[in-house]
Amino acid sequence: MVNRRAFLLSGLALYGASARDLFAGPPARQxxxxxxxxxxxxxxxxxxxxxxxxxxxxxxxxxxxxxxxxxxxxxxxxxxxxxxxxxxxxxxxxxxxxxxxxxxxxxxxxxxxxxxxxxxxxxxxxxxxxxxxxRTFPAAQRAVDRLRFAFASCQHYEQGYFTAYDHMAKEDLDFVMHLGDYIYENPGLDNRVRKHVGPELMTVDDYRNRYAQYRSDPALQTAHAQYPWIVVWDDHEVDNNYASVYQENNAPFEAFAIRRANGYKAYYEHMPLRRTSVPRGTSLQLYRPFQFGALASIFMLDTRQFRSDQPCGDNVKPVCEGVRDPKATMLGAEQERWLMNGLDRSRTAWNLLGQQVMLSRLDRIAGPEQQFSMDKWDGYEVARKRLLDFLGTRKPRNPVTLAGDIHCNWVNDLRLDFDNPKSPIVATEFVGTSITSTGDGADQLPGYKIAASENEWVRFYNDQRGYVTCDLTPKQMRTDFKVLEYVTRPNSPIKTRASFVVEDGRTGAQEN
Ligand SMILES: [Fe+2]
The missing domain is CATH 2.60.40.380 (Purple acid phosphatase-like, N-terminal)
Known part of the structure; x- marks a missing residue:
């Protein structure tokens, strides 16, 4: 199975094109x-x-x-x-x-x-x-007073207006970080706020037209024109809950590998990425580091391309054997090594991980029984433990992880051992809500409210749309959760629903 997959991926190596092709071809119309x-x-x-x-x-x-x-x-x-x-x-x-x-x-x-x-x-x-x-970033190791950025994710075009980006464009930011679900792959559906053009995305042209529809949105264009962006994808840039070349409903992976290559190619075409991210065959190099002077190292992770298939059949399930499979991986061995080496070498005041899916454990049901969303790090227990153990023993300075995917806001203290409430907090996790996905929402909704009270390390939960701004100084990192009243109509006002502070040298978030 694995060999067949490797053969397939190498056989498709010519499917994309090399960086050289960008500069070759017939003479251009001048x-x-x-x-x-x-x-x-x-x-x-x-x-x-x-x-x-x-x-x-x-x-x-x-x-x-x-x-x-x-x-x-x-x-x-x-x-x-x-x-x-x-x-x-x-x-x-x-x-x-x-x-x-x-x-x-x-x-x-x-x-x-x-x-x-x-x-x-x-x-x-x-x-x-x-x-x-x-803008450019400060030179490495240069002392810097302040970094301010926003992070966002999950902008289903059919489920709302991109009003959040109008507000974001008026902030004073150094950059925007996008954590994925930049587009959604479903065909146009009636009776929604807006309608996708085209069918379920399969071909390069399908994906291109979808990116074009999203990027035609004036608010999204304005936010891109106002700041540099640092982007990573999640699943919907190709297909819901895919893992490596494994599709949600376990469709044949030969066909899916081609679909993935189509999605990756259109992603590269529409994002401000470097030549190092030109797609090669079915692959695209997306995990990469950034450094903002002596203040912050930023590790952008790719938790889709290299992960093993979700255990227990995706979705929210009780724990099965696969959750504890020591060979299961979220990042793949190479990316995991790269991340740990990078964190070990980092000399900056803050170390931020920009990734896709919630890292914290989140039991989703009331009472002693436990159920977890297998698409998140909860489905990859051994890989998560390796990362948390690394943070606990190697102690990179002020680690903070950022995620999206789940369409609501969370603040989580990441405990070395979630089963032990006295276990040390090794990092803080901020999960940002969606720009539009799942629609207007409300301050708190019953399903997740149970999860928020069921897991003692959860410090905050909110179920409205918006984005998160982060203010970093050498002394502290402050996050402001900006939420909209509605997204199913245009022009919603925005407010700061909650603010948290992480102090230098002290893990864990304090509500401000
Ligand atoms: Fe999403």
Missing amino acids: SPRFSTTPFTLGVASGDPTSDGVVLWTRLAVDPLNGGGMGSQPVQVGWEIAADEQMSKVVKKGTVVASPEWAHAVHVEVSGLEPHRWYWYRFHAGNETSPIGRT
Whole structure:
């Protein structure tokens, strides 16, 4: 089985394309005349370092129907400036938007100054894009007073308006972290707030049209244009609850591997990712590190691509043998090693893990019987224990884990041993709610309210939509849970529902 899978993955290695293909191909149209703007999907930037950032756009005159750009490559000019008016251009160049990559471009700008804002735009033919704003991070080990970012996840287009992003764009942030479920794969359904275009996503074109529909949303475009983003995926960028090449309903993995490759390719095409994340065959390198001066190391994790299949048949179940399988993995051996080595080497004041699914144990039913969601770390007990043991013994400085996926807000003290209430807290977990997924919600809902009271390490639970802002200084990390009154109608106001503080050198969150 494993060999067959390895063979399949290597056989599909030519399915995608290598980085070199990005720059090859027939001569590009240098000055096409467009009758409507090809910059319908806006601009974005991401993966900042202390000397550079990725600039992104995709040309699409007919975004919901394959882009409408034809089969020829198009030359795209880019420029990045030190001022908002684009009068002090510091770097510029041209790239080719090729049909093989949906006429998307990813410009890796380097040689910029650390820790400052820049502005950028693109030109194609007779058209110019909107101006985006982005920034570089402080140089490694440079003392920094403050880092402020927001994290978000789960933006089901059919279940609500992206009002949260209008509010986020008005915050004062250094970057946005997205923890996955950027799109959802289901076909358009009637009687929802908005309707997906197209069928259940299978082909590259299906996935491209879906990204185009989401990225056509003005609020989402505004948030991308305002800050650099650091993104990772969860399951719905391909299919609900998939694990490696194993599909939810155990469909044949040959077909699913091709579907996964299609989803991964469209993900790369639409996200401001570096060349290191160009998909290869059915794989895409997404886990990667960031450093914000001496203040914070950020480890972005991929808990989908390498995990073993969920035990006990997915969903919420009592514990079966598979939960304690020592060979079961959430990160895969290589990523786990990379994470632990990185944490060991880190010298920053804070160490943040940006990942997808809840790390804390969460018994979902009342009384002595226990049931767990097998898609979360609860289904991978031995792998979780390895990570918590590592945090408890190697003691990286101020570890904090961030997650999404579950469509509600949680604050959890991560105990070394969840069965022992006197066991030390080795890290704090902040789980952010969805942008829209599952709709309006309410302050607390009965199902999770039971879970919140059933697990003594849970410090906070809330079931409204929104996002979380994080303020870090060398002395403390503060989180503010921003919630919307509603998402099924536009223009909801936003409020801070709760705030927590983690102090330097002291694990565990204090309500503020
Ligand atoms: Fe989700």
